[in-house]
Amino acid sequence: MKTEVTRAAPLLALALAMPAAADAADADRTIIVTAPGETDAAEARADKTPGGTDVVAHEDYADKSIVSLRDTLAFSPGVYLQPRFGQEVRIAIRGSGLSRGYHMRGITLLQDGVPINLADDNGDFQELEPIFFDHLEVYRGANALRFGSGTLGGAINGVTPTGRTAGGVYLRGDAGSFDSVRGLVSAGVASDRVDAWGAVSADTSDGDRDHARRHSLRFHGNVGMKLADRITTRLYASYNNIDQQLPGALTYDEALTTPRQANAGSVAGDQARDIESLRLQNRTSFDFGRAKLDVGVFLNAKSLYHPIFQVVDQKSVDRGGYVRLDYAGGPVEATLGGELRVGDVNSKRFVNNAGKRGARTFDAKQDARTATLYGELRFKPVETLSLIAGGIYADGMREQHETFNSFAGGTVDNRGRADFDSFSPKFGLLFEPVAGVQVYGNYSRSAEFPGFIELAQVSTFVPLDAQTAWTAEIGTRGQAGVVSWDLSLYRADVKDELLQYTVSADIPASTFNAGKTRHEGIEAAVEFAPVDWLRLRQVYSYSNFRFRGDVEFGDNRLPVVPRHVYRAELRLGTDALHIAPNLEWVPQGPYADYSNTVRTPGYALLGFTAGARVTRGIDAFLDVRNLTGKKAIGDIGAVIAATDASAIYYPVERRAVAAGLRARF
Numbered sequence: 107m108k109t110e111v112t113r114a115a116p117l118l119a120l121a122l123a124m125p126a127a128a129d130a131a132d133a134d135r136t137i138i139v140t141a142p143g144e145t146d147a148a149e150a151r152a153d154k155t156p157g158g159t160d161v162v163a164h165e166d167y168a169d170k171s172i173v174s175l176r177d178t179l180a181f182s183p184g185v186y187l188q189p190r191f192g193q194e195v196r197i198a199i200r201g202s203g204l205s206r207g208y209h210m211r212g213i214t215l216l217q218d219g220v221p222i223n224l225a226d227d228n229g230d231f232q233e234l235e236p237i238f239f240d241h242l243e244v245y246r247g248a249n250a251l252r253f254g255s256g257t258l259g260g261a262i263n264g265v266t267p268t269g270r271t272a273g274g275v276y277l278r279g280d281a282g283s284f285d286s287v288r289g290l291v292s293a294g295v296a297s298d299r300v301d302a303w304g305a306v307s308a309d310t311s312d313g314d315r316d317h318a319r320r321h322s323l324r325f326h327g328n329v330g331m332k333l334a335d336r337i338t339t340r341l342y343a344s345y346n347n348i349d350q351q352l353p354g355a356l357t358y359d360e361a362l363t364t365p366r367q368a369n370a371g372s373v374a375g376d377q378a379r380d381i382e383s384l385r386l387q388n389r390t391s392f393d394f395g396r397a398k399l400d401v402g403v404f405l406n407a408k409s410l411y412h413p414i415f416q417v418v419d420q421k422s423v424d425r426g427g428y429v430r431l432d433y434a435g436g437p438v439e440a441t442l443g444g445e446l447r448v449g450d451v452n453s454k455r456f457v458n459n460a461g462k463r464g465a466r467t468f469d470a471k472q473d474a475r476t477a478t479l480y481g482e483l484r485f486k487p488v489e490t491l492s493l494i495a496g497g498i499y500a501d502g503m504r505e506q507h508e509t510f511n512s513f514a515g516g517t518v519d520n521r522g523r524a525d526f527d528s529f530s531p532k533f534g535l536l537f538e539p540v541a542g543v544q545v546y547g548n549y550s551r552s553a554e555f556p557g558f559i560e561l562a563q564v565s566t567f568v569p570l571d572a573q574t575a576w577t578a579e580i581g582t583r584g585q586a587g588v589v590s591w592d593l594s595l596y597r598a599d600v601k602d603e604l605l606q607y608t609v610s611a612d613i614p615a616s617t618f619n620a621g622k623t624r625h626e627g628i629e630a631a632v633e634f635a636p637v638d639w640l641r642l643r644q645v646y647s648y649s650n651f652r653f654r655g656d657v658e659f660g661d662n663r664l665p666v667v668p669r670h671v672y673r674a675e676l677r678l679g680t681d682a683l684h685i686a687p688n689l690e691w692v693p694q695g696p697y698a699d700y701s702n703t704v705r706t707p708g709y710a711l712l713g714f715t716a717g718a719r720v721t722r723g724i725d726a727f728l729d730v731r732n733l734t735g736k737k738a739i740g741d742i743g744a745v746i747a748a749t750d751a752s753a754i755y756y757p758v759e760r761r762a763v764a765a766g767l768r769a770r771f
Contacts, residue, residue, distance in 0.1 A: 136725040136768035137168045138240065138292065139272045144265060145241045154439070154484065156494050156534030156546035157249035157579050158184055158260075158594040158629055162242045169686070169715040169727040171280050171288060171764035172237040173309070179262070180690075181675065182244050183592050183645045184629030186667055188741040190756045192313055192320040192350050193232045194379075196666075196741045199246050200577075200598060201625040201651045202259025204666045205605045205744045212554055214255035216263040218328070218342055220387045220404045225424050225449030226474035226504055226557035227257075230410075233346050233383055235324045237278070237290050237307050239264045240271060246629065247577055247596065248532045248550030254428065254445040254478045256498040256530045258552045258575050258598060258625070268330055268340070269294040269301030280727070280766025286311035288766075299332040314760040315353040317368035317377075322348045336393040344385040352377040352414070355753045358704070361739050365757030375413055376461025383408040396435040403427040406449075417456040417463050424449035437486040441496075444479045451558070469510035472558050475503040482532070494534040494548070502526040502555040506562050522567025528553035528574065543584035551576050556604055560617040571619050575600040581629075588636040597626040599654075605664075605700075606744065622654040623664065639684075641677040646670070653700075665697040665744040668708075681725075685716040695739060698755070704748035709738035711758060724769045735761040 145163050152159035160182045170177045176187040176195045186198045198204050202212025210231050215222040223229040236242075243263040245253065250261035272294040279289040292305035304327030312319050324347070330340040354369025354377060371377075387404035405425045412418035430443035451472040457464030482496030508520040534548030554573040561568055581594035602619040628648040635641045649671075651664040670693050677686040695706030716728040740758040748754065 136276075136723065136770045138164050138238075138276055138278075139267050144267075144271055148241055148243050148265070151252075152243065152245075153544065153583075154492070154536070155245065155249050155252075156492070156536040157548045158246035158581060158592070158596075159249055160184075160244040160246075160592065160631075162244065164240055168768070169717045169729060171282060171286070171729045171766065173288070175231060175234065175236055175262075178236040178239065178242055179244065180673060181631070181643055181645050182242075183631035184246050184594065184627075184647060185244060185262075186647065186649070186671065188756075189759050190741050191315055191318045191353050192311070193322075193348070194350065195231075197231060198667060199244075199259035200596060200627065201649065201664070201667060202257060203604075204651065204664060208743075209559065211557070211559075211604070212257050213259035214250060214253060214257060214261040216253060216261060217326075217344070217385075218266055218387070219253070219263060219389065219400075220342075220385075220402065220428075221445075221447065222406075223447075224406075224408075224422060224451075224474070224557075225426070225447040225476055226472075227476060227502075227555060228557040228559055230379075230381060232348055232350070232379075232381060233344075233385075233408075234264050235307055235326065235346070236264065237288075238266050238292075238305050238324075238326050240267045241265050246594070247579065247598075248530070248548065248552060251480055251482055251496055251498055251532060252430075252441055252443075254443055254480055254498065256478065256480075256500050256528075256552055257554050258573070258577070258600070266305075266326055266328065266342075267292075267294060267303050268328060269296040269303045270330070272303055275771055277769045278766065280729075280764050282729070282764025283762040284312045284314050286762075286764060288764075300330065302329045303327060313351070313353070314762060315366050315368055315757075317351050317373050318353040320348070320350045322346070324348075333390075337390070338393075339388065339390040342385070342387045342389075344383075346381060346383045348379075348381045350379050352379060355743055356755050356757065357751060357753050358698075358706075358739070358748075358755055359750070360753075361755040361757040362707075362737050365737055365760060369753055371753075374460065375415075375458045377413050377458075378411070378461060380411040381408065397431060397433045400430045400432075401428075413458050413461045415458065416467055417458050417461075419454045419456065419463065420451055422449055422451040439484040441480075441482045443481070444477070446477045447475070449474050453558075453562075465512070466510060467512040468508070470506050470508040470562070472507075472562065473503075473505045474558070475501075476555070477501045490538045492536040494536065495532070497529060497531040499529045500527065500553055500555070504556070504558060504561050506558065506567050508567075520567070522562070524556070524561055524567075524569060526553075526555040526572050528555075528572060530574075543582070543586065545580075545582045547578075547580040549576070549578050552598075554604065556617065560604055560606075568617070570604065570617060571602040573600065573602050573604045573619070575625075588634055590633045590635075592629075592631040594629040595627075596629070597624065599624055620653065621656055623652065624654055625649075625651045627651075639678065639680050642674065643677075644672070644674045646672045659700050659702075662700060662702045663697050665699055665702075666742050668692045668694065668696045670694065681717070682719045683717070685714060687712070687714040692738075696742065698742045698752070699745045699748040701747040704752075706739040706742065706755070709736055709758065711736055711738070720767070723771055724767060726767055727765070729762075729764045731762045732759055733761065 253261040255261040294303035354372030389402040392399040426447040428445040455468035480498035505523040530551035532550035577598040579596040675688040741756040743754040
C-alpha cells in the first residue's frame with residue numbers, strides 16, 4: 107500500500123499544478139518562498155563571523171531534482187559531498203569524519219536550529235529533507251559556535267519556511283531516469299497573531315544501480331503564535347518514512363567498468379536502511395530590545411531497520427533542550443547558550459536471512475548524553491574592526507549494557523562506559539578595510555567525542571579518546587563591482603583522530619585513535635555577474651590531509667578526499683528562459699588506503715540545468731547529470747591496504763535526466 111501512495115503523491119502534485127498555477131495572481135518566482143527577509147538576516151549574521159560561513163538560498167538550486175544535500179550544497183565552499191547511492195552521500199568539511207564510510211560524523215546537522223544528530227553525535231542525514239528548505243546556513247569549523255557545535259567540521263542548519271515567509275500554495279514535481287518521480291505540496295497561511303506552514307514530499311526511484319530502489323514519504327510543518335508583544339512561540343513537527351536498498355561497494359575494476367551492478371553480498375542479504383522517525387520541537391523567543399532570548403525543547407523518536415552483515419534493529423528516543431541569549435548594544439555584542447541532549451537506544455542484531463530477522467545475536471541498551479555551554483563576545487573598538495573571543499565546554503557520556511551476545515555464549519551482563527569533557531576556546535578578528543570587503547582570522551580548538559559506532563564495536567565496548575584539534579584560519583570575503591568572493595585558508599593540527607578501516611566486506615569498520623594528523627586546505631568561491639543574464643559561479647577546494655610521523659604510516663596522505671576539487675556553473679539567461687552548464691573536475695583521485703598503495707583516477711563530469719517560464723505562476727525546469735556517461739569512482743571506504751579484491755569503491759552517478767514543473771498560487 108505504501109508503494110502505491112508514494113508513487114501517486116508526486117504525480118498528483120503535478121496534475122494539480124497545471125490548472126491551478128495557470129490562474130495565479132501573484133507568482134513572479136515559483137520557488138518555495140516569496141519573502142527574502144529570513145535569508146537576508148542569516149547573511150547578516152554570517153557576515154559578523156570571523157571565519158568561513160555560507161548561506162545558500164533555495165533559488166540557488168531550484169532547477170535541480172532535489173534528492174540529497176549534494177543538490178543543495180554543491181556550490182558551498184569547503185563542503186565536500188559525494189553521492190554513494192540515492193539519498194546517501196558522503197559529507198565532510200575540513201576532513202571531518204573522512205574515513206567514515208557510512209552515516210555521518212564530525213558535523214552538527216540542524217533543522218530550524220535543533221540538532222538532527224543523536225545524543226551520541228552520530229546521525230542519519232537522510233532525515234533532513236532539502237526540498238523543504240528556505241535556505242541553509244553553513245558554518246565551517248569553530249565558526250559554528252553559535253549553534254553549540256565544537257566539532258572540526260562545524261554545522262549545517264536547514265531553515266524551513268513559515269506561514270509569514272511562504273504564504274499561499276506551492277507545488278512542485280519532477281520525473282526522470284531510473285523511474286524516478288518526486289513531488290512536493292506545501293501551503294502557508296498567516297493572520298495577525300498566528301501563522302502556519304506545512305509540506306508533504308514523496309519520492310520514489312529504482313536508483314542508478316541494481317538493488318538501489320528507494321521510497322520516501324515526509325511531512326514537515328510549523329505553527330507560530332504571538333503570545334504577547336515581545337513573546338512568540340513556534341511549534342515544529344516532522345515525520346520521515348524512508349526505505350532505501352543498499353547496493354554496496356564494488357571493486358576497483360567493477361566500479362570503472364560495470365558501475366550499474368550491486369555488490370553480490372548486498373543483494374544476497376537484501377541489505378537496506380529503513381528509517382521511520384518523528385521529531386517534535388518548540389522554540390519560544392523573548393525580545394527585550396537589545397537582548398533576545400530563545401528557549402526550546404525537542405523530542406526525536408526513531409526506528410531503524412538495517413539489514414547489513416546482520417540485521418541491525420534499533421529504536422531510539424532523544425530529548426533535550428536549549429537556551430540562547432543574544433545581546434547587541436553599541437560596540438558590544440554577545441552570545442551565551444547551552445544545550446542538553448539525552449538519548450537511549452534499544453539495539454538488537456539478528457542473523458540476516460535475506461533481509462529478514464533470523465536468530466538473535468546481540469541485545470543491548472545504550473544511553474548517551476551530550477551537553478554544551480558556550481559563549482562569545484564581540485567588541486568593536488572602531489567601526490571597521492571587531493575582536494572576538496569565546497569558548498565552548500562540552501560534556502559527554504556513552505554507556506552500554508549488553509545483555510545478550512551469541513558470540514559470548516548467549517546471555518551476558520557486560521557493561522561499558524565512557525565519559526568525556528573538553529573546553530575549546532576561540533579567538534578571532536574581523537576587519538573591514540572598505541565597505542563590502544572583509545578580512546578575518548581566528549584560532550580555535552575543537553573536540554569530538556566518539557559515539558556508539560566507534561565505542562560499541564562488533565563484540566565489545568572499546569575505550570577511545572576524544573578527537574581534538576587546534577585550527578588556524580585566515581580569509582576574506584566581499585564584493586567589488588561584478589565580482590564576489592569567499593576565500594579561507596586553514597590548518598588544523600589534530601590529535602587522536604578517529605579513523606576507521608574495513609575489516610572485511612561484511613563487517614562494519616573498526617575504529618582507532620591515530621597519533622598526530624594535519625588537515626590543511628583552501629576553501630574558495632568566486633562569482634562573476636557582469637550583467638543580469640550572465641553569472642559564473644565557481645568553487646574550489648584544496649585538501650592536504652596527512653599523518654604526521656605515524657609509527658605505521660609515516661607521513662602518508664589520509665585517504666578518501668581528493669587534493670583538488672573544482673566545480674563551475676555558467677548561467678545564461680533570465681528567469682523567463684535560462685540554461686546553466688556545469689562542471690565537476692577532480693584532476694587526480696584520492697588514495698583508497700592508509701598505506702597509499704592505490705589511488706583512484708581523476709574525472710570530469712559535465713551537466714546542465716535549464717528553466718523556462720511557461721505562464722504566470724508556473725515554471726518548467728530540466729536537470730541533466732553526467733552528460734557524457736563518464737565512468738569514475740566518486741567515494742571510497744578506507745582500508746589499511748587496498749587490493750584488487752577490495753570492495754570499497756562507489757561509482758559516480760550514471761547519466762540521468764529529470765524534468766519538472768513548479769507552481770505557486
